[in-house]
Amino acid sequence: MPLFEYTGFDARGKKVNGVIEASGKKLGLQKLREQGIYATDLKEEKTVRGEKAKRSLTLFKSSVSTMELAAATRQMATLLGAGLPLDETLQTVSSQLENPTLGRTLSRVREEVVRGESLHQSLAGEGRVFPELYVNMIEVGENSGTLEQVLQRLADFLEEQVRMKSRLRAALAYPILMALIGSGVLVFLVTFVVPKVTRMLEDLGQSLPWPTLLLIRGSDLLVDYAWLILALLAAAVFAFLRYRRTERGRWQLHRLALSIPVVGRLNLLVATSRFARTLGTLLQSGLPLLAALDITRNLLQNQLLREALEDTAAAVREGEGLSAPLKRAAVFPPMLTQMTAVGERSGDMETMLFRVADAYDHEVELAITGALSLLEPLMILLMGTVVGFIVMAILLPIFQASQGIG
Incomplete structure (x- = not known):
């Protein structure tokens, strides 16, 4: 059945937009009027609803940022907490969003919910916008009757991801900008300024230092x-990109990423923090440990860490706890295994995992701040040395020529 995008006003005179399914334009207008919406524009959408799998497997990246998804999730949690039904919540949020892609997506989700599908099934068809972790947590919230709390936890989780990325970007912005400008200045000097000056020096006809x-x-x-x-x-x-696509190359590069001095430690701490926070969020929402481990494993990029979690999941499936196989893997930092062991004994695994994530986030932030405090003067010293060498190389023959004339 065709989909129609609409723009109009509700009974209170508020501007709304969204997507409605109808066999024709007239029926679509009639359905909107029954919902109390007076459409000013109604046009058929080219996307076919029945091809949800194609939408989720599209090669194009989502145009919805993590911050926008977190804000929409927070709004949905707030409206559900205020007592609004799910379909009205989705309609209200979709009509207020500035991102048209997310607005249209939520409108499609609402239409499916109105037709009787569950929220997590509707979200699963929008794989470009809603990741597997998001869909699984929503499913747990629906099955346990705690959808509002799960949405709150999801919003907290997404906002923490945004905060961490923002801190890293802010810390790296100045050194990267400085390196780009400095490299550009040096290339300009060496390729344009220096050749003209050196030709003049060669014309002097004297031996050059x-x-x-x-x-x-x-x-x-x-x-x-x-x-x-x-x-x-x-x-x-x-050649590097080709090598990275091979199984051996990917494994070697991922091992190198964890073994480089200083940088390897930071990579491990960032991955461990993400693993701990994600696993804690999933367990807190009621997801079983094995399912949570499978989802968390897929979020990790490093092949060594993913293989370690596969072995851990296999051990848990055979009846072991979480801390023992993590310790045997000998990949993750000791604090993770120690805190998971404490969590298993106390029955409060989620809190221990969140503490691990907070501790490693803080350590990463301190390490990056300390490294950048050393990197900036080193970059200035390096650029000053190179520029000083160029200036000295140009001035030495000029001083020699002036002494010869004198």
């Missing part, structure tokens, strides 16, 4: 063989 000769040779190399350097860089990047 070794810094000047080194600068001239380096500048000539960059100018004359720029195409070859770019081609080699492109070939190296292509």
Whole structure:
């Protein structure tokens, strides 16, 4: 049955928009009037509802940010807590969203809910917007009658993810900008300014000091063989990407990502924090441990950590607890295994996992702040050394020429 996108006003004169399913335009207008909506625009949507699987397997990335999804989730939790039915909640939230993609998606979800489908089944067909973790938690909330609380936890979880990413971006913004500007200035000096100055120095007809000769040779190399350097860089990047797609290459690179001094530790702490927070959120929402481990494993990018969780899930399936197989894996930091053991004994696993996530988030933030406090002066020192060398290489022959004239 065709879908129609509509824009109009409700009985209170408030502007609304969404999607409705009808066999024709006239029937669609009639259905809207029955809902108390007076449409000013109604046009058929090209997307076919029956192809939900195709929508979820699309190659295009979602145009909905984590922050927008968190805000919509928080609104739904608030409206449900205020006593609104689910269909009115979805309609209200979808009509208030600034992101049209998320608004249309929630409108489609509402139409399915009105037809009798459960919320998690409706969300599962919108895989571009709602990840597996989101859908599974909603299913648990519906089955346990705690949908409002689950939505609150989801909003908290998504907002914490946004806060962590924002802190990392803010911390890295200045060094990255400084590196880009500094590299651009150096490339400009070496490729445009230095060749003109060195030609003038060569015209003096005097022997040049070794810094000047080194600068001239380096500048000539960059100018004359720029195409070859770019081609080699492109070939190296292509070979790296090809190697990364192989099973062996992916495994080796993921192992390297965890073994690099300082950086490897940070990668492990970030992955462990995400694992602990996600697992704690799923368990707090009532999801069984095995199902929660399967979902959490799929969220991790590192192959070594995913294999460790697969072995852990297999051990849990055979009747073991969580802490013992995690300790045998010898991949995750000791605090995780210690706190999970405490959680198993106390029966409060979720709280222990959240404490692990908070502790590692704090450690990562401190480590990045400390590293950046050292990186910034090192970058300034490096750029100053390079620029100082260029200036010295240019001024030395000029001083020699002035002394010869004197």
